[in-house]
Amino acid sequence: METPTWRNNVTKKNDLPGAVLALIKDAWYSGCWIQDTETGSWYTPEEFKEQWQMYYVLSKKGDRDNSDRFKVRNPLMGDKELKRKMRDATAEYLAFRSKLDAYYDFALHRKKKLKT
Incomplete structure (x- = not known):
């Protein structure tokens, strides 16, 4: 049996790390964007959701990430x-x-x- 399309969307959403999902939700509900404080780049919540793998890095052990470099700002x-x-x-x-x-x-x- 083939997986329904709506199920793929749920699976993709669950693939987001908690820190990334928290950033996206915080930006979305506050009407803000996400700024990378190291590069000065700005991302809409939608852009960040689509391309988070390019910016977010989790250590090999899985105990540290770089989420502190992203700030939700107006x-x-x-x-x-x-x-x-x-x-x-x-x-x-x-x-x-x-x-x-x-x-x-x-x-x-x-x-x-x-x-x-």
């Missing part, structure tokens, strides 16, 4: 942080470019003056 806070980082990076670039221009004395010069 994506609007992530938006605010990324904007701040972008402003800081732009300011750093402009300061560097200014120093570079001053060092090499880059300036626009006309070849000769216009006759009036």
Whole structure:
């Protein structure tokens, strides 16, 4: 007898480690996303559920995992942080470019003056 489709979905759900399922549920019910604090990447609960094997690592003994690196956070806070980082990076670039221009004395010069 062939296994019904609905049964496959139940089996897949049960394959999720408890820590992963807790993260996904916490994010889903709070309207938040999951952030990887090591890489700074953000995942919707649906993305994390589909690709959790790529991010979550359980030790060979099964006694430790890396779930503490994932935090459930409001994506609007992530938006605010990324904007701040972008402003800081732009300011750093402009300061560097200014120093570079001053060092090499880059300036626009006309070849000769216009006759009036």
